[in-house]
Amino acid sequence: MTNLSNIVEILAKQALGNSGQQNEQGGLGGILGSVLGQLGGNTSSANAQGGLGGILGSVLGQLGGTSEQPRSNTAGVSNGSAVLIAVLPLVLAWIQKQGGLQGALDKLRGQGISSQVDDWISTGPGDNAAVNPQQVQSLFDDAEIEQVAQETQVPKQDVYSAISSVLPQIIDSLTPQGEQTSKTEANADIQQVLNLVSGFLNR
Template sequence: MGLLDQLAGQVMGSLGAQQQDPVPQGELLNGVMAMLNNAGGLSGLVQKLQASGLGDQVASWIGTGDNHTVSGNQISDALGGEHIAQLAQQAGLEPEHAATGLAQLLPQIIDSLTPNGQIPEGGALDQGLDFLKGKLFG
C-alpha cells in the first residue's frame, strides 16, 4: 500500500500548504472521491475530461513529466456547471471557488494514481480509493 500512503501524504501535505487559500480543499477531496466513484472510476473521469477538450492536460497528469495546469473555468466546462454547483453546495463554497479547488486537486490526484504513466486496471484502484478515503476521512 506504499503508493496509497504516498498519495494520502501528498494530498494532506498539499492541503496543509494551502490553508491560507479560501478554498477548503479537504471538503473538495471528498467530492473528488465521490466523483471518481460516480464517473466509472479513474478511467471514466479521464475519458470525460478528455472528451471535454482537456486531452493534453490530462495526458500530462497521467504521464511522467510535468503536469499542465487547468483553470476553474475549464474544469467547470468539462464537468458541467450543475455538477460543480452541487459539489460547491456540499462543500459550502461558491461554485467558482469549487471549480478553482478542483483545478488544483485533480492534476495531483490523477498524477498520483497513475505513477507509471498508465491508468491502473481492475479492482485494485477501487480498493486503493477505499483505503485512501479511510486514511483521510476516518
C-alpha cells in the first residue's frame, strides 16, 4: 500500500476545519463522506456546475465557516483548504493521463524539475522540495484550471499554487519505498481514491 489515502485524509480534515464530525466516522471513506455530505441542502447550486472538481469546489466552498478564520461573506470565500482538496482529483487524473505514476514522473522530469522529483521520491528525512507554480502551469489544461478557479472563487494563480503544494505530497505519498515502490500498486491506489470520490458524488 502507498500512503495516498493518508494525504487525502489530511486534506479532507483540513477542508472540514478539523471539526469533530469527521472523527465519528471511520477511515478515509467516512471523512470524505463528511466533506461531500455537505452537498445536502446545496445540491441545486452544485449540480449547476459541471465536473468532479467543480462539485468538490462547490461543496468545499461552503465550508468557509468551519475553518479557523471566520468568514463573514461566504460568497467571496477564499478557502485555501477547499482549493487544496479541489485540485486533488485534478492532479490524480493528470497522473492517470500520463499512463500512470512512471509516466507522470518522466513528464515532471522533462519540465526541468528532476532534482525536486528525486527529492519527493526519496525516503530520506526532511520536507519535500518546493516547486514553483510556473513550473507546473503548462502541465494542466487551462479550461480545467479555470473551472476550479471559478467554483472555489479564487484566482487561477491560487489554483496553480495549490497544485504546486499538493503535487509533491502526492508523489511522496505514492512512493513510500522510494524507487522500489510498485508502480502498479500506486496506480491502483490512485484509481481507488478517484473511485471513492466519484462514488460519493454519484450517490
